Amino acid sequence: MHKLLSAGVLCAVLVGPVSAQRVRQSRDVIEAYRVCQRYQTLMAENMDFDRAFEATFTKNTSRRREIAITEGEFGDLDLAKIDDATLIKAFKARMQILYLMLPLASPDSNEEQALFFPAQIKAIFERKPPPAPEKFSEYAQQLQRDATTFRTHLNQLAARYPRVAERVRKFKLELSNPPKLPASKIEPLTSYSKGHVLGPDEKYYQIGDYAVIREGSQMKIIGIRFFSRLF
Numbered sequence: 001m002h003k004l005l006s007a008g009v010l011c012a013v014l015v016g017p018v019s020a021q022r023v024r025q026s027r028d029v030i031e032a033y034r035v036c037q038r039y040q041t042l043m044a045e046n047m048d049f050d051r052a053f054e055a056t057f058t059k060n061t062s063r064r065r066e067i068a069i070t071e072g073e074f075g076d077l078d079l080a081k082i083d084d085a086t087l088i089k090a091f092k093a094r095m096q097i098l099y100l101m102l103p104l105a106s107p108d109s110n111e112e113q114a115l116f117f118p119a120q121i122k123a124i125f126e127r128k129p130p131p132a133p134e135k136f137s138e139y140a141q142q143l144q145r146d147a148t149t150f151r152t153h154l155n156q157l158a159a160r161y162p163r164v165a166e167r168v169r170k171f172k173l174e175l176s177n178p179p180k181l182p183a184s185k186i187e188p189l190t191s192y193s194k195g196h197v198l199g200p201d202e203k204y205y206q207i208g209d210y211a212v213i214r215e216g217s218q219m220k221i222i223g224i225r226f227f228s229r230l231f
Contacts, residue, residue: 023185030181031219032205032212037179039210039221044176049096058213058220063197064088067222070195071095074129081133086140093143097124100150103171104157104164115161121153179208197222 025033035056042052058064065084068091079087107113117125124146130139157164188203192211198204204213204222211223 023183025181025186028188028214028219029186029205029207032207032210033179033181035212035219035221036207036210040175040177040179043099044172047096047099047172047175049099050092053092053095056221058215058222060215063222066195066197067091070197071223077129077131077136078133082136086137090136090140090143093140093147096147097143097150100147100154101125103154103167116157116164121150124150192222194223 039052039056042055043049057067061084065087068087069079072087072091072094074090104116107116127139127142127146130136154164154168158168159165186205186207188205190203191200192198192202192204194211198213202213204211205219206212209225210221211225212219212221214220
């Protein structure tokens with residue numbers, strides 16, 4: 001569980017200083033904020049990362065692969081031998097598990113710790129990538145089963161315990177907070193530092209904790225900067 005927590009315990013919420021006089025932002029920036037807001041709105045509905053990812057993240061398969069490699073924390077495994085679809089599937093499952101865990105983060109007592117993270121759930125966080133790429137497909141399928149198991153566990157806890165239902169409600173409320181445009185003008189950046197998602201000269205916008213690019217006629221998310229946060 002500690003390893004997954006270190007991956008970046010989230011949640012990414014867009015905020016900006018309130019100002020009576022705002023600068024005029026470019027169309028790209030406005031659209032970038034809208035795609036970030038859509039991501040948050042979708043996640044706030046039912047914490048379905050796959051759905052939010054497909055609706056708002058880059059559609060470029062090479063970029064998706066690099067996002068999975070950079071954010072997936074798959075250890076020293078030779079990922080070059082793993083096909084795109086399997087790698088991206090494993091990444092999305094890991095992210096789904098992380099999101100579902102967040103409402104249960106920082107239990108208030110040892111009793112809650114045992115309730116929130118029984119042995120079956122602890123095993124999910126202790127699961128490590130396989131030692132060989134030939135086993136990665138099985139690992140990806142297991143991660144998907146883990147995500148389903150965890151969602152069932154969270155739903156059952158929320159149905160039985162009002163304090164868990166309140167944690168989930170507050171977490172979704174945080175996710176649903178709409179982004180705010182800052183008073184200062186946002187300019188495009190280059191030299192994106194996370195893996196090889198972008199080339200050194202490709203432009204992106206940093207929108208709060210989101211990195212966003214123009215991809216064809218649409219703005220798409222390529223990364224989220226996560227940070228420790230208690231709910």
